[in-house]
Amino acid sequence: METSIHNDQDSDNATLDDEALLDPSDAAEIVPDDPDHPMDLDDEDEQADGQEEEIQLQNDSIAHFDLHSDSIFCIANHPTDSMIIATGGGDDTTYVFSADVPSPLLPPSYESNPSITRSSLQPIAKLQGHTDSVNAMTYTLGNGDYLLTGGLDGQVCVHSATTTGTAQPYCLLASAQEVPEINFLAPCPHPSYSNTFALGANDGSVWIYNIESQDKETHLQVVQAYYLHTESCTAGSWTSDGKLLATVSEDGSFYVWDPFGEAAAAGITSSSSGQAVVGLTAADQRFAVEDGLFSVAVSPNGAFAAVGGAHGMIRIVGIPRLNTNSSTSATQSLKGGGAKNKAGGKKQVTTSADTASSGSQTGQILASLQMQSESIETLAFSPHHPLLAAGSVDGSIVIFDSAHRFAVRRHVKEAHDGFAVVKVAFGGPKDEKEAWFLTSCGMDGVVKRWDCRGGGAAAGGTEAAAGGGRQTQQGLVKEWRGHRGEGEGGGVLGFVLTDGGKVVTAGDDGVSLVFT
Numbered sequence: 001m002e003t004s005i006h007n008d009q010d011s012d013n014a015t016l017d018d019e020a021l022l023d024p025s026d027a028a029e030i031v032p033d034d035p036d037h038p039m040d041l042d043d044e045d046e047q048a049d050g051q052e053e054e055i056q057l058q059n060d061s062i063a064h065f066d067l068h069s070d071s072i073f074c075i076a077n078h079p080t081d082s083m084i085i086a087t088g089g090g091d092d093t094t095y096v097f098s099a100d101v102p103s104p105l106l107p108p109s110y111e112s113n114p115s116i117t118r119s120s121l122q123p124i125a126k127l128q129g130h131t132d133s134v135n136a137m138t139y140t141l142g143n144g145d146y147l148l149t150g151g152l153d154g155q156v157c158v159h160s161a162t163t164t165g166t167a168q169p170y171c172l173l174a175s176a177q178e179v180p181e182i183n184f185l186a187p188c189p190h191p192s193y194s195n196t197f198a199l200g201a202n203d204g205s206v207w208i209y210n211i212e213s214q215d216k217e218t219h220l221q222v223v224q225a226y227y228l229h230t231e232s233c234t235a236g237s238w239t240s241d242g243k244l245l246a247t248v249s250e251d252g253s254f255y256v257w258d259p260f261g262e263a264a265a266a267g268i269t270s271s272s273s274g275q276a277v278v279g280l281t282a283a284d285q286r287f288a289v290e291d292g293l294f295s296v297a298v299s300p301n302g303a304f305a306a307v308g309g310a311h312g313m314i315r316i317v318g319i320p321r322l323n324t325n326s327s328t329s330a331t332q333s334l335k336g337g338g339a340k341n342k343a344g345g346k347k348q349v350t351t352s353a354d355t356a357s358s359g360s361q362t363g364q365i366l367a368s369l370q371m372q373s374e375s376i377e378t379l380a381f382s383p384h385h386p387l388l389a390a391g392s393v394d395g396s397i398v399i400f401d402s403a404h405r406f407a408v409r410r411h412v413k414e415a416h417d418g419f420a421v422v423k424v425a426f427g428g429p430k431d432e433k434e435a436w437f438l439t440s441c442g443m444d445g446v447v448k449r450w451d452c453r454g455g456g457a458a459a460g461g462t463e464a465a466a467g468g469g470r471q472t473q474q475g476l477v478k479e480w481r482g483h484r485g486e487g488e489g490g491g492v493l494g495f496v497l498t499d500g501g502k503v504v505t506a507g508d509d510g511v512s513l514v515f516t
Contacts, residue, residue, distance in 0.1 A: 059482040061513035063101045065121045068093065068510045073135040075494045075506035078161070079144040082498040084124070086147055087512050088134030094127040094149050094159075096170055099504050099514045121514075125170035129157055136185045142194030146173070146211055150182030156199055158211055158220055174211070174219035179203055183234055190242025193260065196223065198245050200233030206247050208259045224259045226275055234294045239302040243322050244277065246305045250292035252282035254307050256319050268320045268362070278319055278363045286365055289313040297379040297388070299402065304366055306388055308376025314369040314390060316406060318361035367406045371398045374420075382426040384435040387452055391421030397440060399452050409452065412474045416442030419487060427497040437477065439503065441492035445485025447503055447515060451475040480515040483507045 070090030078084035083100035098121070127149065136150035139161065147159040147170065158174045179201035188196040195211040208223040229249035236247040245257045256278035258264060263277045282288040291310035298305045302321045308314050372392035380389045386403035397415040400406040415421060420443045427439060438450045452475065480503065484490030494506040503515040 059513075060480045061482045061515050063099065063121055063514040064118065064482075065095065065097050065123075065512040065514075066510065067095055067120060067123060067126075068512075070133075071489075071493065071508045071510055072506040072512055073133060073493055074137045075496055075504065075512065076137045076139055076147070077496040077498060077504070078139050079141050081144075082496070083500065083502075085496065085504050085512070086137055086139070086149075087506055088137050088149055088151075089510065090133045092128065092130045092132060092134060092151070092153075094130075094134055094137065094147075095123045096125040096127070096147070097121045097123050097512075099498060099502055100500075101514060127157075127159055127170060127172070129172060129175065130155055136182050136199070138185045138187050138197065140195050140197060140211065141187045141189050142191070145195065145213070148185050148187075148197055150185045150199060152181045153177070154179045154181055154201070156182060156185070156209070156220075160213075173213075176209070176220050178207060178225075179205055183232060184236055186236045186238055186245070188238055188242045188245075189240060190238075190260070193242060196242075198236055198238070198247075198259075200236050200247055202232040204229035204231055204233050204249055204251070206233055206236065206245070206255075206257065208245070208257075224257070226255070226257055228255055228275060228279065229253055231292070234292070235296045237296050237298050237305070239298050239319070240300055241302065241322070244302070244319065246278075246296050246298055246307075246319065248293035248296045248307050248309075250294075252287075252289050252292050252309070254278070254280045254287070254293065254296070254305070254315075254317060256305070262322055263320055266320075266322050268322075278317065280315075280317060280363065280365075286368075287315055287317075289315070291375075295376050295379045297381050299381050300383050304361075306379050306381070306390075308379050308390060310375050312370050312372030312374060312376060312392055312394070314367075314376055314379075315365055316367035316369070318364045318366055320362045369400065369406055371408060371411055372396050378421060378423045380424045380426055380438075382435075382438075382452070384426070385452075387426070389424040389426070389438050389440075389452070391415075391424045391440060391442075393420040395419050395421060395442065395444075397421055397424060397438075397450070399438070410475060412450070415440060415448065415450075416444045416446060419444035419485075419491065422492060423494055425495075425497065430501065439495065439497065441495050441505065443485075443487050443491030443508075445481065445483035445490045445492055445507075445509075447480045447492055447495060447505060448476060449478045451477050480513075482513045482515075483511065484509045 068089040068091055072087045072089040074088045076086045083098055085099050086096045088094045130151040130153050132151050132153035134149050134151050138148050140146045145162050147161045149157045155177045159170045160173045181202040183200045186198045199207050206226040210221050210223050231249050231251035233247055233249050238245050243262045248254050255276040258277050280287045289309035293307050293309040295308040304316050304318050306316055372394055374393035376390050376392055378391040388400040388402050390398045395416045395418040397412045399409040401409045422441050424440045436452045438452050441447045491508045492505050493508050496504050505513045
């Protein structure tokens with residue numbers, strides 16, 4: 001009995017202890033650990049993810065090409081068939097494809113049954129042979145007989161872009177490797193030298209090559225080689241007639257070369273270097289740009305060149321014009337041409353680009369500009385109006401009026417939301433209004449189009465009215481999204497404009513998008 005009593009007491013005590021410790025109604029559900037199950041997100045994280053997903057899903061393109069396995073560093077289109085696109089990337093490969101796809105009648109947001117998936121455009125050719133990234137490319141001008149590719153392996157490769165006899169399109173014709181790395185390739189627009197091109201290298205050298213299709217032993221021949229730059233040659237631009245080549249370097253130097261001897265034949269003496277008709281270096285304090293030069297553009301009629309460098313610095317330098325009948329100096333014309341020379345006038349009278357001669361203004365610094373705070377990565381002159389566009393790493397775009405002492409026409413400080421502007425380009429116009437349009441791309445992953453006329457209604461009032469009263473900010477006409485964006489790994493590293501009004505991009509995300 002004693003044992004029985006102690007057992008009952010122990011049972012009662014255990015029941016009291018259990019009731020005191022845990023009420024079954026308060027018990028939580030026991031969930032076994034699952035290492036693969038994602039952690040719960042709070043409201044703020046869910047909202048942030050929702051916003052990110054919305055950005056990623058916005059795609060304004062009508063087609064895409066995604067066979068590259070790494071970033072697309074360069075892009076070019078054929079001079080006679082602008083829908084033929086070539087791209088080169090970090091996968092050491094070049095692809096050629098056609099962007100000639102029909103434009104949709106309505107944007108995807110208007111479709112009643114939008115397609116969930118879309119196949120990539122298919123390549124016309126896949127070109128290999130480089131052992132490092134393909135970071136420069138161009139077609140030769142004229143008939144576009146050759147596609148040129150340059151790589152970080154120092155190779156320049158020449159591919160036949162036409163079918164000649166039994167040869168297949170885009171077969172490798174020739175290659176050369178004279179430098180450690182190639183920074184740029186520039187085709188010569190001279191009608192007598194349509195198969196000639198220039199390249200700039202990271203060792204500072206500049207090379208001029210000519211392609212001799214009839215010479216079976218040496219298809220690629222060196223015309224000239226220059227070694228005055230002491231650091232990387234970062235950019236180059238031919239004059240519109242193809243007679244002179246302008247290059248810049250990280251050492252802050254600027255040279256204008258006479259590869260065919262036409263300046264010498266015209267009696268234009270060389271600079272003190274004996275190799276260039278114009279030469280300016282950082283030793284000249286008036287010209288010096290600390291930390292180097294990265295971009296160059298020549299005015300359409302060859303009166304002067306604009307060079308852009310670190311800290312937003314731009315220098316305008318007079319260069320010789322060959323076979324010109326004008327006797328008016330660049331400095332005189334920079335004072336402006338009266339009311340009819342103003343933007344929007346019905347007649348564009350001669351500007352500095354039309355009137356500079358090969359006389360005393362050659363090699364003179366005509367203007368020093370600084371409206372932006374970081375490096376000038378891209379420069380472009382309008383072929384239709386006296387405008388110069390400059391894009392900077394600080395994310396801004398500045399439009400200068402070259403007919404009025406390079407006065408600032410517009411300064412768009414947040415053109416690409418604080419991300420670097422990679423390229424600006426004026427396109428061929430379909431009408432008088434589009435002659436004022438500038439296209440830009442940046443590391444924000446967006447391509448934008450701007451109206452470079454004055455502010456207010458002239459800068460896109462029609463677009464503002466169509467948007468239900470929403471004003472077009474600082475001349476923004478249109479923007480296209482679809483790349484990842486947000487800086488490195490998602491920006492737009494270049495684009496080309498087609499005759500059909502399309503924009504085709506080179507994406508840091510490894511995708512080329514076709515916009516219309």
